[in-house]
Amino acid sequence: MLKIKNSSNTSTIKSSFNILILVLNFYFERLSFIKNKREGNKMKKIISMIFAITLVIGFTTSANAAKTLKCQTVISAKADEVVMLKDFTDTVTALTGGSLKFEIMPAGTVVGVKETLDAVDKGLIDCGFAWTHYWSGDHPAAMLFGSPVAGAGVGIDNIAFLSWFQYGGGKELYDQLWSEMGRDIKGFMLQPVGPEALGWFPKPIKDMNDFRTYKFRTPPGIPGQTYKDIGIASVAMGGGDILPALQAGTIDAAEWCCPKPDLVFGFYKVLKHYYLQGLHQVVVNADFYMTGKTYKALTAHEKKSLEVAANASLAKSLSYRIYENGKALAELTTKHGVILEDTPSDYFVEYMAAAKATLEKNAAKNTFFKEVWDSQKAFADIAVPFWSGAQMSNAKLGMAHAATLK
Numbered sequence: 457m458l459k460i461k462n463s464s465n466t467s468t469i470k471s472s473f474n475i476l477i478l479v480l481n482f483y484f485e486r487l488s489f490i491k492n493k494r495e496g497n498k499m500k501k502i503i504s505m506i507f508a509i510t511l512v513i514g515f516t517t518s519a520n521a522a523k524t525l526k527c528q529t530v531i532s533a534k535a536d537e538v539v540m541l542k543d544f545t546d547t548v549t550a551l552t553g554g555s556l557k558f559e560i561m562p563a564g565t566v567v568g569v570k571e572t573l574d575a576v577d578k579g580l581i582d583c584g585f586a587w588t589h590y591w592s593g594d595h596p597a598a599m600l601f602g603s604p605v606a607g608a609g610v611g612i613d614n615i616a617f618l619s620w621f622q623y624g625g626g627k628e629l630y631d632q633l634w635s636e637m638g639r640d641i642k643g644f645m646l647q648p649v650g651p652e653a654l655g656w657f658p659k660p661i662k663d664m665n666d667f668r669t670y671k672f673r674t675p676p677g678i679p680g681q682t683y684k685d686i687g688i689a690s691v692a693m694g695g696g697d698i699l700p701a702l703q704a705g706t707i708d709a710a711e712w713c714c715p716k717p718d719l720v721f722g723f724y725k726v727l728k729h730y731y732l733q734g735l736h737q738v739v740v741n742a743d744f745y746m747t748g749k750t751y752k753a754l755t756a757h758e759k760k761s762l763e764v765a766a767n768a769s770l771a772k773s774l775s776y777r778i779y780e781n782g783k784a785l786a787e788l789t790t791k792h793g794v795i796l797e798d799t800p801s802d803y804f805v806e807y808m809a810a811a812k813a814t815l816e817k818n819a820a821k822n823t824f825f826k827e828v829w830d831s832q833k834a835f836a837d838i839a840v841p842f843w844s845g846a847q848m849s850n851a852k853l854g855m856a857h858a859a860t861l862k
Contacts, residue, residue: 525582530569533562544769551761592677597825606811607738610836614650624835640748644766647742647773654734655711656727673710679736685810702726715784724792733799
């Protein structure tokens with residue numbers, strides 16, 4: 457799928473061959489005056505060497521021509537995540553001086569959403585974009601990177617997750633994940649998007665008994681299964697299918713992400729009661745996948761550019777989300793009649809207990825899952841007491857300020 461485009465390198469190739477012709481003309485003229493056979497043979501070897509070197513220069517320059525990588529996402533082109541994905545790919549293009557370019561395609565352009573990772577692995581597309589937990593069916597540990605349920609059961613939020621990922625051994629385990637799946641893939645963590653809202657409801661829910669009366673759209677994998685474990689009629693579906701399902705009555709309530717993406721998808725058109733506090737996806741991460749063969753063929757500079765741009769995206773996406781979600785929440789409540797509700801207290805008790813049981817069950821069944829979860833728990837033992845304790849006073853101040861705006 458990778459395309460090579462003509463660039464300024466073409467003129468370099470032409471120049472190299474023009475020089476070759478001039479040099480060859482000189483030596484062939486010289487050769488005609490050579491009487492000694494041994495000296496003539498020596499001169500022929502020199503000419504052959506010059507010719508070979510010039511060919512190498514030409515082919516190397518051609519190999520460094522601009523490469524356009526075809527990348528398919530699992531969401532529509534209008535989704536908010538695509539904004540930051542394009543920011544990442546534009547950064548890579550700039551850092552590589554234009555040698556790496558990207559064509560971003562919406563879900564379904566080449567393959568279906570569920571086939572995206574397979575398509576990258578097999579080289580049907582050069583790269584893909586999704587949330588890591590989408591591939592929990594390939595390996596349950598994918599959830600621990602994409603959406604570690606209930607903050608991995610130990611209070612990790614998205615900022616703490618990034619600390620674990622970058623400095624607590626998480627990235628090394630993430631790189632290992634793909635080989636554990638049997639995939640030839642290079643992954644780059646790009647977009648921390650948590651915490652996500654509990655979701656949207658047609659009426660206020662007073663307690664978990666109220667909650668259990670609704671058919672509720674949830675994420676796939678362990679977070680969704682955990683809802684089923686506490687008696688919720690959990691239904692997994694893609695983001696673009698949620699609003700039509702709500703309008704058709706296929707589901708009664710739903711979660712997708714957070715205020716900005718939820719605003720873009722238009723859930724307020726059907727549901728007006730919005731709950732921000734949830735546990736199913738306190739941490740959520742989206743990532744970028746590249747076919748292993750394509751990645752290995754890149755230059756060292758191109759590989760480093762991908763790494764630098766990915767690290768920048770982690771910080772920029774987090775910053776972008778906070779402000780964009782704030783603006784979207786204000787629009788939802790002031791322009792679209794959305795009512796913010798407080799999540800019932802028994803939800804936290806039930807969901808956390810079920811989440812821990814699910815994590816322990818998966819750790820008992822899968823060695824690599826246990827290795828990743830043990831790493832997160834060891835990190836949390838050190839980092840969470842500081843991080844959660846330091847945030848408590850600021851969170852109270854923030855809520856007090858929010859109350860003055862009502």
